[in-house]
Amino acid sequence: MTALRRLVFLIACLTAPFPVLANDLMQDTFDSSPETRWRFFADTVMGGVSRGQATFHRDNGVAYARLSGQVSTANNGGFIQMRRDDIDPSKGATGVRLIARGNTQTYYIHLRTGGTLLPWQYYQAAFDVTPQWREIRLPLVDFQPSGRLLSRAPRAESLKSIGVVAFGRDHDARIELREIGFY
Numbered sequence: 652m653t654a655l656r657r658l659v660f661l662i663a664c665l666t667a668p669f670p671v672l673a674n675d676l677m678q679d680t681f682d683s684s685p686e687t688r689w690r691f692f693a694d695t696v697m698g699g700v701s702r703g704q705a706t707f708h709r710d711n712g713v714a715y716a717r718l719s720g721q722v723s724t725a726n727n728g729g730f731i732q733m734r735r736d737d738i739d740p741s742k743g744a745t746g747v748r749l750i751a752r753g754n755t756q757t758y759y760i761h762l763r764t765g766g767t768l769l770p771w772q773y774y775q776a777a778f779d780v781t782p783q784w785r786e787i788r789l790p791l792v793d794f795q796p797s798g799r800l801l802s803r804a805p806r807a808e809s810l811k812s813i814g815v816v817a818f819g820r821d822h823d824a825r826i827e828l829r830e831i832g833f834y
Contacts, residue, residue, distance in 0.1 A: 678832030699728020
């Protein structure tokens with residue numbers, strides 16, 4: 652390669668748009684030991700009677716998580732959840748991205764931050780699932796605080812946990828996730 656060609660190649664490399672790689676933001680594909688990162692919770696911790704489980708599966712080489720169970724509002728309950736606490740989405744994150752399918756119900760993403768000190772504090776965004784896998788994007792500005800003591804929207808740099816939640820009404824829950832993370 653001539654010196655001129657090397658120089659043109661170097662300039663082209665340095666001035667080309669730099670892609671943001673998926674690895675720059677937290678992404679979970681449930682491939683490697685997801686049971687060590689994700690925990691199941693239900694309203695039974697506060698006297699509710701909802702039942703469920705978070706399980707991890709593989710279909711044709713594709714790993715995914717399943718949250719399933721029965722949500723009951725009896726006894727002041729009403730949720731089941733799978734949650735990951737060790738998230739680091741990066742300061743540049745602007746939303747949550749997931750690839751999901753399920754039983755045509757409404758589900759929620761709950762985010763906790765350094766400012767959500769009490770167990771019942773979180774930021775919430777709703778989404779619907781269909782029986783087919785599809786990508787869902789939830790901008791951080793669309794997340795609603797669970798109470799007036801929280802700021803209007805969560806900041807990416809303050810996020811501490813992410814939860815997938817079946818919440819707020821009596822129903823059978825079944826949602827599967829192939830990927831979850833931030834964009």
